[in-house]
Amino acid sequence: MKVLVALILLVQLPVHKAVPAAPPPPPLGCDDPESEAAAELAVNYINDHSHHGYKFALNRIENVRVLPQGPNNQILFLELDLLETKCHILSPVPLENCTVRSFEEHAVEGDCDVKLQKLDGKLSVLASKCHSHADSAEDVIRVCPDCPLLENLNNSEVLTGAAAALNEHNSKTADAYLKLLEIGRARIQFHPVRLVFVEFAVAATNCSAEESKANVDACQLLPEDESNFGFCTATIATEPTTDVQVDCKLYGHQPGVSYPHPGQDTSAGLLPNVQGFTNHNLRLSHNNPVASESSSSEFPTSVIAAKSVAKRAVAEAAQHDKVVRPVGFAPPPPPCPGRIHYFKI
CATH class of the missing domain: 3.10.450.10 (Nuclear Transport Factor 2; Chain: A,)
Incomplete structure (x- = not known):
């Protein structure tokens, strides 16, 4: 009898269901305001630490990756495409007022990897690695056969x-x-x-x-x-x-x-490093001396190697996506790469 009463009382106890864990936040997109703010800080940092040639402006955010480090602490990795402007690096003209060189002027592109930290809502650059190159002569001639090329x-x-x-x-x-x-x-x-x-x-x-x-x-x-x-x-x-x-x-x-x-x-x-070249290479590799040891300014090889893997995966997914979509369906844009601000070279 006592066993029966105990069972009845047990059944009447309130059942506490486990609360499902909150889903992880969606990945940060290349055109998200947070990514744009990080890229703006990164480009200013790159120009501030460049000593020759011209200032560069953001053309596109190619990729962004966020690594949580703890409460209110994140590490961001950005891949940026930049374009040369007409402002020399010594010019006091603010970057936002500098004109990007046109494609017909034989544009120069910069490729940069930047590591940032967001701590308690404040962004800071930990390290950057860049190089730059002129667009191919063939590309310029195809669009503008009579345009003079970089010498x-x-x-x-x-x-x-x-x-x-x-x-x-x-x-x-x-x-x-x-x-x-x-x-x-x-x-x-x-x-x-x-x-x-x-x-x-x-x-x-x-x-x-x-x-x-x-x-x-x-x-x-x-x-x-x-x-x-x-x-x-x-x-x-x-x-x-x-x-x-x-x-x-x-x-x-x-x-x-x-x-x-x-x-x-x-x-x-x-300068010794420009002889035989058509442009001052944005060969910038800079580590912030105030970066904390716990937020090393080194770029992990896994992040660098992930670039080609991620791009290949996107291409393969697009090639093999055979899902039939209803008429008028417009899939959402991929989070990366971001929009092109000027032109693609």
């Missing part, structure tokens, strides 16, 4: 043209005598008139252009606390007649902005 920065015509353009400026200005820092890019048009288009960074010296005529060797770059950098664009006609058109603008002193090799002889406007 090697150490091409003799380019060097001669840059020197002639700077001499032309210094011979006519009443302001500071300028010295060449580096050639940024150059193109050559072969017909109907042979033209050299060259862009180069310059710096003011402690001499006026008039004073330099007496002893140009005495003209030295201004010290860092007075430095004044600038930029020149020039068009030099060499055939059938010779003509030089040059426009130089100084930026004015920018506290905290320096050129990394002020003591180097830059009379040729070249």
Whole structure:
């Protein structure tokens, strides 16, 4: 009897069902606001740590991966496609006001892997690895057969043209005598008139252009606390007649902005790593020195290897997806890659 009563009481006890665990959040998409904010921070970081060539702008977020590290702590890995702008790296113009070079100007693309940490809602860059390359000549010619292509920065015509353009400026200005820092890019048009288009960074010296005529060797770059950098664009006609058109603008002193090799002889406007190349490679590999040891700035090989695997998986899934869809069905866009901001090369 006691056993029967116990069973009846047991049946009447409230049943507490297990609450199912909350589903994991959906993967972060490449066009999500959080990804865009992380990419903006990453691009600014890359430009701030680049010392030669031009600023780059975001063209596309290729992939984003989030690794939870604990409460309010995440590690983000971004794969970014960038495009070269017309702003030299020394220019004070904000990136959002810099014009991206058009496809017809022989665009230069940057590929970057960036590691960030989001701790208590605040993003910071831990490390970045980048390289850049010009679009293929075949791609440019296919769209614009008559467009001049990028020329090697150490091409003799380019060097001669840059020197002639700077001499032309210094011979006519009443302001500071300028010295060449580096050639940024150059193109050559072969017909109907042979033209050299060259862009180069310059710096003011402690001499006026008039004073330099007496002893140009005495003209030295201004010290860092007075430095004044600038930029020149020039068009030099060499055939059938010779003509030089040059426009130089100084930026004015920018506290905290320096050129990394002020003591180097830059009379040729070249650095050892650009000879034989058409563009300054965004060969940037930088680890944030303030990154904590627990958030190592190293890129795990598993993440890097996962790139090709993920892209191959997406392609295979698209190829083998034979599911019949109703008329008018529009599948949601994949979370990555993201939208193209300018153009694809």
